[in-house]
Each structure stands twice: as C-alpha cells, then as structure tokens.
Amino acid sequence: MTSLALQRSELGKLADKILADERFTEAEALELFAHRDLHALGALASLARQRRVGNKASYLVNRYLNYSNYCILSCQFCSFARKKRDADGFELTVEQMLQKAREALALGVTELHIVGGLHPSLPFDYYLGFLRALKSLDPRLQLKCFTAIEVLHLAWLARKSVPDTLAELKAAGLDSLTGGGAEIFQPSVRSQIARGKESADEYIDVHRTWHRMGGRSTCTMLYGHVESPADRVDHLRRLRELQDETHGFTGFIPLPYHPDNNLIPVDHSPSGLDSLRTIAVSRLFLDNFDHITAYWVGLGTKLSQVALSFGADDLHGTILEEHIFHMAGAGSPQGRTEAELVKAIRDAGFTPVQRNTFYEAIRVWDDGRSITSPT
Numbered sequence: 001m002t003s004l005a006l007q008r009s010e011l012g013k014l015a016d017k018i019l020a021d022e023r024f025t026e027a028e029a030l031e032l033f034a035h036r037d038l039h040a041l042g043a044l045a046s047l048a049r050q051r052r053v054g055n056k057a058s059y060l061v062n063r064y065l066n067y068s069n070y071c072i073l074s075c076q077f078c079s080f081a082r083k084k085r086d087a088d089g090f091e092l093t094v095e096q097m098l099q100k101a102r103e104a105l106a107l108g109v110t111e112l113h114i115v116g117g118l119h120p121s122l123p124f125d126y127y128l129g130f131l132r133a134l135k136s137l138d139p140r141l142q143l144k145c146f147t148a149i150e151v152l153h154l155a156w157l158a159r160k161s162v163p164d165t166l167a168e169l170k171a172a173g174l175d176s177l178t179g180g181g182a183e184i185f186q187p188s189v190r191s192q193i194a195r196g197k198e199s200a201d202e203y204i205d206v207h208r209t210w211h212r213m214g215g216r217s218t219c220t221m222l223y224g225h226v227e228s229p230a231d232r233v234d235h236l237r238r239l240r241e242l243q244d245e246t247h248g249f250t251g252f253i254p255l256p257y258h259p260d261n262n263l264i265p266v267d268h269s270p271s272g273l274d275s276l277r278t279i280a281v282s283r284l285f286l287d288n289f290d291h292i293t294a295y296w297v298g299l300g301t302k303l304s305q306v307a308l309s310f311g312a313d314d315l316h317g318t319i320l321e322e323h324i325f326h327m328a329g330a331g332s333p334q335g336r337t338e339a340e341l342v343k344a345i346r347d348a349g350f351t352p353v354q355r356n357t358f359y360e361a362i363r364v365w366d367d368g369r370s371i372t373s374p375t
C-alpha cells in the first residue's frame with residue numbers, strides 16, 4: 001500500500017519499483033536529489049525502509065574513545081588533528097584508556113568506538129596492547145576501531161601487508177572496522193578536502209579485505225561541502241558495488257559537514273532539508289543495505305527524529321564523549337543517555353531497539369513500560 005503523498009506525486013512510479021524490488025539507477029538518484037516534492041521523497045524512502053526493517057529504529061549504548069589527535073596528515077576539512085607543537089594535542093596511555101573503559105562498562109556500554117589521528121611515533125605494539133587490554137576487561141565488550149587510513153598507517157608501522165595487519169589486530173581483539181574516512185570518493189573533490197589521504201580505491205580495498213576475512217564494517221559519506229549531487233551519487237554507487245560483492249557493510253552513516261576550524265571555504269553546514277534529502281536518497285539507492293543512520297551528533301536530535309521518517313532506521317549511540325564533530329562546531333551535546341535515545345525514537349513514532357555493534361537486537365522496547373528480549 002503506497003501513501004497518499006506518493007499516489008498524488010509523479011514519484012509514484014518509483015514506488016512501483018520499490019514494490020517490485022527493482023534497483024534505482026544513478027540517473028534516478030540524481031533526479032531525486034533535485035526533486036522539489038520533499039514529502040513525497042520521504043514517503044518513498046519510508047516505503048523502502050518499512051519493507052526492510054519495519055517500524056523499528058535502533059540505537060547503541062556505546063562510548064567514543066579517541067586515543068590521540070596527533071596526526072601526520074593535514075586534511076583540509078579536519079578540525080580534530082593536531083601537531084606535537086599544539087597545546088591542545090593529546091594522547092592517552094593504555095591505563096588511561098582502561099580507566100575510561102571501566103567507567104563506560106559501569107554505565108552499560110556494549111561497544112567502544114576507537115579512532116585517532118595517524119600518530120607520528122606510537123609503535124604498532126601500542127595498538128595491539130590497548131586492544132588486548134580492553135578486551136581483557138570484558139570479552140563481551142565489542143571493539144569497533146580504526147578508519148581505513150588508520151589501518152594503512154598501522155600496516156606501514158607493522159611493515160606487514162594489510163591482510164596480515166588486520167589478522168593481527170583481529171587476534172588482539174578488534175571486532176569491527178569503523179566507516180570513517182570515506183569522505184567523498186570523487187578524486188578532484190577528495191583532493192580539495194583531504195589531500196594526502198588514502199584514495200577511494202584504497203578505502204574500498206581495506207574494507208573489501210576485512211569483509212573477505214569475515215569482518216563487518218560500516219561506511220560513511222561526508223556531504224555538504226564542495227561536492228555536487230553527482231559526486232554523492234558516485235560515492236553511493238561505489239559503496240553499493242562493494243556491498244554487492246561482499247555483503248560486509250552493516251550500515252551506512254551519512255555525515256553532514258561542519259565548517260568551524262578548518263580550511264574548506266564553505267561557511268555553513270548543509271541545511272536540514274538537504275540532510276533529509278540525502279538520507280532519503282541513500283535509503284532508496286543503497287537497496288542492499290539494511291541500515292541507514294541519522295547521526296544525531298551531526299544532525300541534532302530533533303532533525304534525526306524527523307530523518308526516521310525519511311529512510312533512516314538508526315540513531316547511532318550514546319557516545320558519551322565526542323570530539324571530532326564538536327571541534328568542527330557541532331552544537332549537539334557530547335553524549336546522550338539511553339533514556340533520551342529511547343524517548344526520541346518513541347516520540348517519533350517508532351519502536352526503539354537497543355542493538356549491538358553488528359546491529360543485532362539486544363532488547364526491544366515494546367511500549368513506555370515493558371521491555372522484551374528479542375526472540
């Protein structure tokens with residue numbers, strides 16, 4: 001059954017494609033980015049979302065943990081990286097990481113999300129050491145760590161191939177790769193915002209290698225800076241192709257650009273309407289992805305709630321201590337409590353589901369009072 005908004009819209013014919021499980025073309029995705037009827041686009045994305053995940057919307061009880069913000073690169077869009085001469089650079093000892101992890105475990109986190117810059121001098125053993133130490137705190141604690149460029153940096157440090165490096169990290173406790181660092185794949189845009197970073201092919205290759213080892217990861221897209229809608233569609237196409245090949249992505253996380261304290265000549269974030277449109281097109285085009293995240297840190301909680309009716313089905317996590325977006329000017333809080341995420345999802349009209357790193361349900365909140373375990 002299609003919605004009234006769709007029946008009255010010229011997008012109605014695309015609803016038939018969704019119902020017939022037909023794939024959207026790049027040309028159609030580009031048309032959707034330009035389409036004036038945002039409500040109908042939302043109805044279309046909701047139809048695709050509903051068919052894949054029903055009325056559920058997930059969240060994660062997690063903690064971010066940045067081991068250091070020192071970085072040998074200077075990506076133009078980055079507000080997080082520091083050099084050793086900078087007063088606000090930091091690096092954590094393994095004991096400091098353990099202390100933060102103990103505090104987080106006491107709050108019920110199921111995942112630590114760990115990334116940092118490409119540190120100029122920490123040895124490979126430091127990374128293996130913190131993985132082993134954190135895992136030994138509680139073997140059930142899921143360690144989601146490292147972007148693709150960090151993996152390449154660690155392989156260089158270890159003087160090993162990427163597969164051998166990933167195998168060693170996995171043996172030390174790595175459960176999942178993060179999706180950060182994808183930015184925009186199109187080469188001329190990539191060189192304008194992240195010169196010196198790994199190429200799109202290298203990003204894809206790291207994730208392909210990890211997936212072939214049986215690993216899972218998420219993926220991202222940084223939008224709303226100097227890229228065009230065609231660059232966004234090209235980016236989504238490459239992710240869809242890898243997903244066809246490996247089925248190793250658990251979810252897609254579109255990240256709205258934030259403009260403070262960096263070198264990109266853009267002075268504002270993408271509008272709320274642009275973000276809703278991007279999430280909706282992502283849901284429609286990425287027909288081989290189960291989960292699309294409305295990242296509340298970048299969007300704000302209220303817009304994330306609306307995004308649940310534009311194709312998103314996940315609000316990401318409690319996070320507790322976010323640095324990367326806040327150093328770029330995000331006005332959202334540093335973290336959210338589980339109760340706040342549950343309320344945000346329920347108030348938006350969806351059934352909250354606590355998930356783990358792999359988007360598997362931990363518990364389903366049936367209504368305001370009762371909690372049931374998934375069957």
Ligand code: SF4
Nearest residue numbers: 071073075078081117
């Ligand atoms: S985006 Fe990552 S690799 Fe680039 S400068 Fe920032 S921390 Fe370093």
